[in-house]
Amino acid sequence: MSESNWDNIGQQIKDTVDDAVYYGNFTNLSRSIGDIINDTIDTVRGTAVGQRQSRAQQGMPGQMPGSAVGAGAPALYERRPQGRAVSILMCVFGSILTIVFAICFIIFLTVVLAGGFPAVGGMIFFAVLTVLSLIPAIRGSLRMGLHRRYRSYLRVFRQNLNVPVRELADRTGKSLEYTERDLLRMIEIHWLYQAHVDEEQHYLILSDDAYQAYLTAKSDYAARERQDAAAHGMTADAKHKDDGLSPECRSLIEKGGEYIRHIHESNERIPGKEFSAKLDQMERLVARIFDVVRAHPEVASDLDKLMSYYLPTTKKLLDAYQELDRQPVAGENISATKHEIEAAVDSLNEAFEKLLDSLFKDRAWDISSDISVLHTILAQDGLKKDAFGK
Secondary structure (H helix, E strand, O other): OOHHHHHHHHHHHHHHHHHHHHHOOOOOHHHHHHHHHHHHHHHHHHHHHHHHHHHHHHOOOOOOOOOOOOOOOOOOEOOOOOOHHHHHHHHHHHHHHHHHHHHHHHHHHHHHHOOOHHHHHHHHHHHHHHHHHHHHHHHHHHHHHHHHHHHHHHHHHOOOOEEEHHHHHHHHOOOHHHHHHHHHHHHHOOOEOOOEEEOOOOEEEOOHHHHHHHHHHHHHHHHHHHHHHHHOOOOHHHHHHHHOOOHHHHHHHHHHHHHHHHHHHHHHHOOOHHHHHHHHHHHHHHHHHHHHHHHOHHHHHHHHHHHHHHHHHHHHHHHHHHHHHOOOOOOHHHHHHHHHHHHHHHHHHHHHHHHHHHOOHHHHHHHHHHHHHHHHHHHHOOOOHHHHHO
16 A cells, blocks of 8 residues: 555544544544545555556556455465464374373273283373373364464455454454454464554554554544643633632642643653653642642642642653653663652652642541531530430
């Protein structure tokens, strides 16, 4: 498939994701992406038919075996995988030998039980042979099943480059997880040359180019979803509450929002799932702290240290980490510094969590006092359970 075709796929997928984010409707987004890829493949296949007919008239070679896209494209899967005959022989002869050796074992076992102890050696010998012959029988049977399921999958592969694993599972009557393991095995033994399995979304993508387009679409979608969540993090109700706050408190919350956005944007730029999870936790904790300030402005005075030191330090650390991450060669000093920053982020998260908990301290005392007064009044009015007992 030409580069322009794949560029077109990427643009269509990007437009689809943009529409989903804009309208807030992500239903069947994965299916829509698959339809775009498959429609493009159908178009190219139609063009390939014309090219193949032209080559036939000119005496040129036609479509490559196993190609799912058309003339000139690399084969994507093995149309007739070798080894089926060997699997059948292993299963048949292994089963026959297992039966023969098992019968011999039973005969020797009967002799031993009848008191013929010298036959013990023969019994053990045929027991070992029974187990050894059973191994190829089982392996041959499993391999035959793999061949049989692969032939079922091929009927789908000839139509699409992007296949829901559920569709393949339904063809064989196996579970989704079993089918995914099946496909990974077929990739491992090189029956599927360029295939990738997205175990999260349960999709099989047969082409490297299609897989890259698919990953790009998923990445763009995730990024847009996080950006949309950050942009709309302050709801209309929260904005209404801010209108009743003092100018100082509003300024504090706005400044906190800038730090939250910086944490979020840094998370977008820094690769690595483990560190990303730490930054996700940090963003949630800091956002929750300012939610508490918004709901209870009286705790704003407790955030002096947070605003004057912790958050500015966090910003510097994340900026430094991004600069180190951009270096083309990560030497020992760079790696050590990055590990130190990651450890510092853990410490900051712990501090933010404790700060968030401390913001509820005064309210906890107030609630405890209210409950204590309530119990006293109930006792005075004779409305407590123990008072009725007396």
